[in-house]
Amino acid sequence: DAMVIQNPRYQVTQFGKPVTLSCSQTLNHNVMYWYQQKSSQAPKLLFHYYDKDFNNEADTPDNFQSRRPNTSFCFLDIRSPGLGDTAMYLCAIGQGGTGANVLTFGAGSRLTVL
Amino acid sequence: EDKVVQSPLSLVVHEGDTVTLNCSYEVTNFRSLLWYKQEKKAPTFLFMLTSSGIEKKSGRLSSILDKKELFSILNITATQTGDSAVYLCACYSGNTPLVFGKGTRLSVIA
Numbered sequence: 001d002a003m004v005i006q007n008p009r010y011q012v013t014q015f016g017k018p019v020t021l022s023c024s025q026t027l028n029h030n031v032m033y034w035y036q037q038k039s040s041q042a043p044k045l046l047f048h049y050y051d052k053d054f055n056n057e058a059d060t061p062d063n064f065q066s067r068r069p070n071t072s073f074c075f076l077d078i079r080s081p082g083l084g085d086t087a088m089y090l091c092a093i094g095q096g097g098t099g100a101n102v103l104t105f106g107a108g109s110r111l112t113v114l
Numbered sequence: 115e116d117k118v119v120q121s122p123l124s125l126v127v128h129e130g131d132t133v134t135l136n137c138s139y140e141v142t143n144f145r146s147l148l149w150y151k152q153e154k155k156a157p158t159f160l161f162m163l164t165s166s167g168i169e170k171k172s173g174r175l176s177s178i179l180d181k182k183e184l185f186s187i188l189n190i191t192a193t194q195t196g197d198s199a200v201y202l203c204a205c206y207s208g209n210t211p212l213v214f215g216k217g218t219r220l221s222v223i224a
Contacts, residue, residue, distance in 0.1 A: 004156070033211055042118075042202070042214040043157075090156065094211075101206050102148065105156035 003027050004106035006091050012112045013081055021076040021109045023091030032074045033103065034066060035090040043090055049074065081113045116141045120203050120215035127222055131193050135218045137203030138185040147179055147186050148212065150202040157202055160188070193222045 005024045013019050023032065030051050035043035047066045048055050054066065063085075065077040078085055088110050092103040117140045127133055139147065146164045150157035161170045163179035163186055170177050174193075179186045190197055200219050204212040 035214075040123075040216070040219075042216045044214075045211050048211050101146075101212065102159055102162055103212060104159070105150075107156045 004091055004093055004104055006089075006106035006109050008109055009107060010110050010112075012114065014114055015083060016080045019078045019081055019111060021078075021089050021091075021111070023074045023076075023106055024072050025093045026072075027093060027104070028071055029093040029095050029104075030071065031094040031101075032068060033090075033092040033094070034074070034076050035092065036085075037088045037090055037108075038086070046076070078111075081111070083113050085111065086113045087111060116205065116207065116210070116213045118203055118205050118213050118215035120201075120218050122218060123216060124219040125221070127193055127220070129194060129222055129224050131222075132189065132191045133193060133220060135188040135190075135201050135203075135220070136185060137187070137215055139203075139205045140184065141205040141207050141213065143207045144181070144205060145208040146206045148204045148206065149177055149186070149188050150204065152200040152202055152217065153198075160201075190220075193220075195222050195224055198222045 007022045033048040034046045037043040046060045049068045067075045088108045090108045091106040094101045094103045121136045148162045149160040161177045166181040174191045177188045200217040202217045203215045
């Protein structure tokens with residue numbers, strides 16, 4: 001059974017039309033991440049939550065927002081998508097604390113902006 | 115700035131070949147290096163390496179870390195078409211979330 005569930009799996013939107021991607025988890029892990037992965041590139045961290053503490057990467061565009069209403073759910077809102085936002089968006093969860101951090105990923109949401 | 119560099123970026127081999135994928139890193143306060151396999155879906159965890167010189171093995175896949183020279187290799191023996199994927203290397207510093215390399219795209223042809 002999937003432990004990290006992302007919806008939708010595929011989304012096509014028009015330039016400037018807001019999009020919301022969702023992520024839910026069944027493991028009750030306290031850390032949740034959003035990564036953006038463009039074609040042939042490394043996953044790039046956008047945000048992460050450590051419990052309720054929100055951490056925004058310095059180079060994440062203002063166009064991108066996130067919400068975590070509870071431990072199980074996290075949302076990525078793209079307010080006015082541009083063509084350059086076409087990418088796979090990966091949600092991941094992890095256990096916080098000291099030591100290594102093995103992330104569990106969702107299947108991803110592939111966004112195409114036309 | 116932390117950096118993870120993988121090579122080669124892409125590789126095509128025949129079934130039965132052995133391949134070696136490379137990952138070098140420059141990470142402040144390094145704690146661990148992780149390998150993931152990514153097919154047309156989410157990355158799936160393969161190995162986590164924290165100590166130099168100790169090989170981790172799972173079936174035909176094995177990996178080792180060299181903390182002095184700051185690199186890791188992932189070996190796949192007797193490759194199969196099901197091994198075709200992007201293999202991602204990532205490093206964890208304990209201070210910040212995982213930093214990923216660009217990945218190596220492996221294609222195994224029959």
